[in-house]
Amino acid sequence: MMASDLIEPHDHSSEDVQGSEDDEKKKKEVGSSVARKKKRLRKELVSTEKRGICYLSRVPPHMDPGSLRQILSRYGDVQRIYLAPEDPTAQVQRKQTGGFRGKGFSEGWVEFTKKKVAKKVANLLNGEQIGGRRRSSFYYDIWNIKYLRKFKWDDLTNEIGKPNL
Structure with missing residues (x-):
């Protein structure tokens, strides 16, 4: 018996599907975190417009x-x-x-x-x-x-x- 006969062929197709689903989830998470950051920055910008500054001479x-x-x-x-x-x-x-x-x-x-x-x-x-x-x-x-x-x-x-x- 040869060593190549002992190694069974491995099917990677199910892992590839799982991996692509994980990638899509990560992209959605990154996209949503970017959206949250943009929303927070807009809110911060609006709040900075409402601020007032006083000068002490x-x-x-x-x-x-x-x-x-x-x-x-x-x-x-x-x-x-x-x-x-x-x-x-x-x-x-x-x-x-x-x-x-x-x-x-x-x-x-x-x-x-x-x-x-x-x-x-x-x-x-x-x-x-x-x-x-x-x-x-x-x-x-x-x-x-x-x-x-x-x-x-x-x-x-x-x-x-x-x-x-």
Whole structure:
């Protein structure tokens, strides 16, 4: 008896049918996941159109993104906060003269989930005392906040990303 006689011919036709069905299922799953991603992206795009951004022309000493978020979240949902770092030469001078030794910020932007909330916050707080407790480091500081009409977060990130010429 030869070795080729012991090996029986194997029928692959049933596996090929099963394999093609699996491939079709995978294609449908991939197609449906792509559709879900597109739907989620459309929803995200619509929600970004409804967001509003406020500009802070001055950030008091000792105020950081966490404390700013805590204060402003009372008025509505805060999405993102960006505080521009202070100029390094001004920071050195401030530290040499005995001022606040921590990290300082010169200006900032706050994104709210709704334009309506951003407009109300800007109108309500502009020119008002920041407040807090009397012993707070920014108790006597005043808000200087403005709603930025037709301004998107992407505009801000594009402006920040540009090199200074």
